[in-house]
Amino acid sequence: MTTIVLHFLRASHAPSHGSISRRTSRLWLLLNLAGLLFACADHREPDPDDQNQLRVQAAVDSVRRALEDSLGHTVPSMSVLIQTPSQTYFASSVPAGQSPITPQTYFRFASNTKNFTATAILNMYEDGWLDYKAKITDLMPGSTQPYVPATAEWNFPNKDQITIEQLLQHSAGVYDVDNDSVPGFNGMSYTEAVQTADPTHQFTTEEMVHQLILNQLSYFAPGTGYHYSNTGYSILSYIIARVYSARSGLTKTYGDYLYDYVVGPGAPIPVTIRFPVRADDTVLPSPRVEGLELLPGNIQKRYGDYNMSAQVGEGNGYGNMASLNSYIRSLMKGQNVLTPQTVKLMQTSVSSANPTYALGCTFTPNLGYGHNGARIGNLAVMAYDPLTDVSLVAYLPLWDLTDGFTSFIKCFNGMYDAAYAARKSLGYPGKP
Template identity: 25%
Template sequence: MVMGILLFISACNSNGKKHETIKTGVQSTLAETLDTVLEANLNDDNAGLIISVWQNDVNLYTGMKGIAKPYLPITENTQFRLASVSKTFTAIAILKLYEQGFVDLEDSILDYLPELDQSWQDISLHHLLVHQSGIPDIFNDLETHQIIDNEITNDKIFHYFIENPMLEFNAGSNEDYSNTGYVLLAKIVNIVTGNTFASYMESEIFSPLGMNHSYILDEHAEITEQTAMNLATEHKIFGRESFSYGSAAQVSSMVDMQRFLSAFMTGKILQPETKALMMTTYSPPDESLFNGTGYGIFYFSDDGKTVYGHTGGHDGFRTIYAINREKNAFIVILGNGGDYMPDYSYMVELAAEFLE
């Protein structure tokens, strides 16, 4: 299903000792195969993960091992920070505004955020969505801990770039992963709707889809009892608490991810023409971070059209979803143990052996 996934495009640098995955191979059934790899690589009383495999709207397997927090085992309703998987949802938020006629994808970023420097005039919403803006990544290109004091928030990131408008390349001339672009997209949602990004996501995406265990963990959110703790060896990003959203910060359970992906695959979230825009490849494979870049998604498969999704790594949280269009199937893994987690790409490939 997924060959050569470059896992964990991170909202930040990953920390902790790298776990050497114990590869247990394919067993006689999907359940036995995934149960065996979980048993070999995880402990009941340490950080863990949950994995779910669906095909043709039927749950083929859901398994979990480990704890969400001390004395609380991971369940299907455990809420995980999705890290960069959040970007798929942010892209959909922008596309829903596009469907409603509130934004155009070719609009300049300055049409909505005029405080930014005039040298950014040629950067469009499209460029932000496909990582072609030239805006430096606040987490991976800059010394975040030196340029932002205390908590990392969207407002602080926005004001930093008002004062420091340097670009890495001209918009549209290259592709370079930028969390900053998705932070600014969330800001645009706020400006256009007059609501907070968290409120918009709740009213337009989470509530309509019955995603009752999802929320945006910004600086104003209350962490719920079911939200998993980061149980990796590091608990902050560059020594700071991070509440930047749009690029990350969505919290969702496995049940909610299943509801979202099922609705997305069956065309219940976006109109067909809009979904086609989202899934168009805007960079050739040799220039893309994976094998093709769409709006809030990357193509994992070598053909650049069959398997797509997103990965995430934020502090101790590691996430991935992968959709196989030809087999009408998807796989989701959510974990809270940082680099202690087994190799997700290996687990995805094991599961893919059983897709018909």
């Protein structure tokens, strides 16, 4: 197996964050005015908005072609949805003869899920259901039960010192059994090894915690460092399910809470986004785009329907670019499920070890606040810039691993280059 772990990336000169591991694990609708323009029989000049659409399309086309030149092969698609204070533009650049994706095309958006998890935690905080400053061994408000069980099966290293906030910031020191190698699995992560052996395995947070206990795994004492941890967010998903179950008196899952309060019909801004938690909930709806991995030896792997139960709370989300933009824009403007004051906490409550990662939220100059993600051949970023009132989502369904990390990082940076180029084409600050 090829394993690449990315804990902190700088896309060109802008800090961003993403984690990738294991090659087996890891678009408001606007008509494509460009196509309509070319179809017109008369020679009228397009109005300014049409010109802007053409500019955005040309910018994304240019970045895709540059990435193709750098990699030495075609890039299946490069897409950006960008919303300004007055208009929304969408561009999907594809090779000649290929059909572009649309703002409603479904894809797996990987670690962007972490921002939804943070939103769920902070919404529970606003409702008085939990204290994000509390230790995970403290009692849930109004309950005689702690946030995580007080049992031997949960006695992982430094458990009594870890706070919910530290898990959100990746400053808890929780070892990542989804990204990093675990003893006894031939240099693979625990989740990679298990899913390779049984693609239908139903993962639980408890079994991941068991690996922490069995091998006494941790990175550092809580609050003393920074290390990206999918397992830390798996624990957060467990806390969300546990708190919701206690409050409702019913057995609830992480996905239930997100659907009921953050993305579903009852949410302030409903969006077509889902977070499957079951191993048999694998189908990616249509229209869809599948992640593509290119491996040495001319090997290609495509990922569409997939068991995401190992990534609950940290990378199991799927949706489309229109929904992601609607979510991140309204959230960061304080117009969604969180109040403006709580959104400010999400954006600014950083640890001393990493001033760019707050509560499930990163800041990237000239893009703004949001998150990114990388998993099973998918690369995506969502962001809102309060300085310009511009939001965007960029998506690239490609991991080129033919030259290991070198070719992968070209893809990752290419996605960011497309986002910056789209902004610049509309007169906003682009790549720093």
